Amino acid sequence: xxxxxxxxxxxxxxxxxxxxxxxxxxxxxxxxxxxxxxxxxxxxxxxxxxxxxxxxxxxxxxxxxxxxxxxxxxxxxxxxxxxxxxxxxxxxxxxxxxxxxxxxxxxxxxxxxxxxxxxxxxxxxxxxxxxxxxxxxxxxxxxxxxxxxxxxxxxxxxxxxxxxxxxxxxxxxxxxxxxxxxxxxxxxxxxxxxxxxxxxxxxxxxxxxxxxxxxxxxxxxxxxxxxxxxxxxxxxxxxxxxxxxxxxxxxxxxxxxxxxxxxxxxxxxxxxxxxxxxxxxxxxxxxxxxxxxxxxxxx
Numbered sequence: 001x002x003x004x005x006x007x008x009x010x011x012x013x014x015x016x017x018x019x020x021x022x023x024x025x026x027x028x029x030x031x032x033x034x035x036x037x038x039x040x041x042x043x044x045x046x047x048x049x050x051x052x053x054x055x056x057x058x059x060x061x062x063x064x065x066x067x068x069x070x071x072x073x074x075x076x077x078x079x080x081x082x083x084x085x086x087x088x089x090x091x092x093x094x095x096x097x098x099x100x101x102x103x104x105x106x107x108x109x110x111x112x113x114x115x116x117x118x119x120x121x122x123x124x125x126x127x128x129x130x131x132x133x134x135x136x137x138x139x140x141x142x143x144x145x146x147x148x149x150x151x152x153x154x155x156x157x158x159x160x161x162x163x164x165x166x167x168x169x170x171x172x173x174x175x176x177x178x179x180x181x182x183x184x185x186x187x188x189x190x191x192x193x194x195x196x197x198x199x200x201x202x203x204x205x206x207x208x209x210x211x212x213x214x215x216x217x218x219x220x221x222x223x224x225x226x227x228x229x230x231x232x233x234x235x236x237x238x239x240x241x242x243x244x245x246x247x248x249x250x251x252x253x254x255x256x257x258x259x260x261x262x263x264x265x266x267x268x269x270x271x272x273x274x275x276x277x278x279x280x281x282x283x284x285x286x287x288x289x290x291x292x293x294x295x296x297x298x299x
Contacts, residue, residue: 051186166227
């Protein structure tokens with residue numbers, strides 16, 4: 001679907017928004033606006049990473065925005081993000097994407113109410129700014145999950161597949177972090193042409209999102225380390241209890257083993273109260289072991 005969002009007769013440039021185009025439609029747009037063939041081919045690649053090019057006074061930008069409809073188990077670039085290709089010159093502004101992007105409609109509404117018209121490069125700056133902010137909702141969701149799992153770990157609540165869940169969160173955060181980092185090169189090159197508050201707002205948005213995802217990655221790494229430490233502590237506690245039991249029963253097992261041997265000549269076997277004496281010795285040994293453990297503060 002091809003929609004004209006802005007007319008050149010009213011503004012200094014026209015804005016054409018293309019949603020899920022066919023190959024023929026892309027070729028028609030390329031011919032109408034004299035777009036480079038290689039750039040048009042890049043539009044057809046679904047996994048293309050963010051990039052910035054200038055060809056014959058036309059700025060070509062590929063952005064990746066977070067897909068709010070991404071599947072819960074998605075953890076790669078194509079599953080979590082959607083591509084937007086932009087062709088920008090003094091006379092036109094063309095946005096091409098496979099699925100509808102609501103933030104483009106929001107930009108169009110805001111721009112139409114500006115008292116002072118903006119040029120195409122300033123509009124490109126706004127689009128990049130909004131694309132960065134699409135990563136804020138998933139960041140908030142990941143932070144909430146990290147806080148939830150952190151509380152459960154310290155409360156020692158058993159959660160199945162927690163390590164796998166933390167790994168999935170880290171994968172999602174890593175993909176978003178990578179896309180934001182790749183956008184930095186676009187901002188750097190665009191800053192050579194755009195100055196003033198629009199560019200400053202864009203840089204502020206980049207720094208904000210970069211810091212947010214750095215903190216998320218650190219939080220997930222720390223939480224994973226804490227989880228492994230707590231799991232190791234639980235294992236050590238189990239081993240400690242088993243060791244205490246084995247120490248208590250080791251001398252008792254020795255005594256029982258000695259007097260359980262079926263030799264014919266064993267003097268103690270003829271003692272009248274031998275059975276009771278053996279029990280007394282085992283009780284005394286148990287008490288001695290217990291007092292020794294208490295003195296060493298192992299109990």
